[in-house]
Amino acid sequence: MSITADITLPPRNYEILPKGISNPEAAGDLLEVAMGPHHPSTHGVFRMDVVLDGERVVKLKPVFGYLHRNHEKIGENTSYLGSMPYTDRLDYFCSLTNNWAYALAVEKLAGLQVPERAEYIRIITAELTRLQNHVSLVGFLLQDMGALGTPLMYAFREREKILDLFESLTGARMMCNYMRFGGCRVDLPEGWLEQAARVVAEFPRFVDEFERLIGGNEILMARTQGVGILPKALAINTGVTGPMLRASGVNYDIRKVDKYGIYDRFSFRVPLGEHGDVYDRYMIRILEIRESLKILEPALRDIPKGPIIDPKAKLRGFRPKIGEAYGRIEAPKGELGFYLISDGSPNPYRYRVRPPSFINLTILEDMCLGQLVADVVIILGSVDIVLGEVDR
């Protein structure tokens, strides 16, 4: 029996179309539309209850939970290592960065050190993940705008090359399950570095081609400039992170702030936007692709030889001391953090994922108020959500 059945809850503001209002004429002008959970845009099973006055949005409430797979409860019943494949399925585009965030949190909890070669491999795979995520996102954004597949085809062509690299390294295209606590699972196969260097060397030409294809397009510019503006102070207060935050002009990139891994050895810039609209978010992602290439080229060149896992790390019978830790990284979508409470047993006592897409969605309503309903789809596309992460 639920507690809340007997106790009075605080008042809700959710009655979308107020019932029993004084002026019934006004109620007749408002139209309530449920966009989703099945809809042509490819972001997953996500529903928005939108109240429209003509074509302008008056109120918007996101509804999710259609992909809630109780990842956290499974985490409490599985050992630390057993949860690693489940982290792949959180943000299913970027499985390697999810793995890294979880491994980082456990390494903080247990006090493990990562050898240098493993750090280089982690950075290389994370930046490759960032490349393919940003490029796919731009493809999806343009498909939502009506470009119906062509930019997406270009984006996926490059993504397939990167997925080939992941497959030869980890054995799987998408669900890599590659990081371990204290390092990586398996060493780079022969010829992998050369193949990766080839892919990275061809990428700038592809980004140029992509930008020439869509960058100056007048439909893109007309539909995205001035749409969905997110002011700086609101972005900070709402806990928005990632490219969406930097498009509003806030200089906060966890790679530079926390300096986890060996990111402080690489010199890369953090692009910032001025207006905070959809066009800025799109441009930030293109610029971040170029900055990631600046990290990848020296990393592929300078990677040292050595062990790939901490010799003291125990894979079986892993019982960290009683305590808690919060580890976070700059995932392609924002700040991905894992909060673990250990009680000395092989399973965590509390296993919590801090999902960037979930928290970035808090501000969706404020960005969409007063915009046309067609812009809602584009604004949602620029927030870059993945439902596996939002619902866990």
Place this chain on the structure above:
Amino acid sequence: MDEGLRSELSKQGIFTTSIEDLYNWGRKNSVWPLQFGLACCAIEMIATSMARYDLARFGAEVFRPSPRQADLMIVAGTVTKKMAPQVVRLYNQMPEPKYVIAMGACAISGGPFKQGYNVLKGIDRYIPVDVHIPGCPPRPEALLHAFMTLQEKIGKQSLTNQDRPRHLDPAAASEFPVPHFGEHDLEPSSNPDLWRPPSLVRAD
């Protein structure tokens, strides 16, 4: 009609076939899927329809957004209990003939998330499934293989016999009851006409 006569006639420019073959050939080479991706398997489905593993060459060029215009529902990803009524509603809205491919371990049986209070342990509890594809996620080649299996299945359907497909049999049901949200679980938790939990009693 034996093969000798058939090849003789075809050399003269007369091609013979049966209505059944023609009908099935037309149907199986233009199956239009419903764009219905739920989770990670949806990305592999999109990758299958992209340039490298092209699904369009099998006739599945257009992914229709509306269920009224689609023939095939590829349930790609975990079906949760919150989403299950919508899946069944979409299935009911598709016109006959309709097929379902359950892609990935989650759609077949709940997959890695089986111990879940919100996970439906397999979409075949509520709607009939034609092809199951194992994998987590299945490779694009696996989805192509499943597509070809579905095409073979459609090709073998006879028009008039006992085992004729559902859409030619007026007595068969083509819409299934939609579950609704209960207090702790969906009600009903499965459709007894379609799915029964296997018994423990062994045949021997």
Place this chain on the structure above:
Amino acid sequence: METLEQIKVRTEAAIAGALLEIIPNDSPSGQRSLLVDPAHAAAVAAFFRDDPQLRLDYASNVTGVDWLDTVLKEKVKVKKLIEGVEKEVEEVVERKRAGYLEAVYHLYSMELKHGPVILRMRTANRSDNVRLPSLTPVWRGCEFQEREIFDLYGIIFDGHPDLRRILMWDGFLDHPMRKDYVEPDDYEYEPTPHDEVLEKMKEHYGQKAGQ
């Protein structure tokens, strides 16, 4: 950034009646946290956000934790009489601790680029006294996360603008992430059941076919 002790002293000086307690953390991560009582939590949060040295303007993560009723065993040195000689002996003393629900906030600063400062709030018990103040008026980012804690744990946040279920459907009655949640019986077939799965399977099929 200043240490937790300095933060505690300054906060208790600035806000009358606030009592902060530092919760230790023995693991190598060393992330200790501040326990604040629910009555002053909103004032403490506003102080953390606006104080020029702290400027914790970014609430990164809000977590709910469920602690069941447990029995804590403590080793206490007790003077006892053994064979006529008074000695100090270590004895294990058992203390019952009532269960509670907890909300943990991880706070960072985007302006000064430091952190984390971890804030905790505990409810009195798990059954009927489960209200905590909402920090959404201070940090908007807590909005969805507090709704999720309400949905999955059952903590009611006073002052939250829109408290309703977010991940489960509206008619759902339980709070699934609690440790004593019992899953509904929609059992699925396992080819090689063992241990507790075998028990569950036998219970589910029951005495139906007499197996």
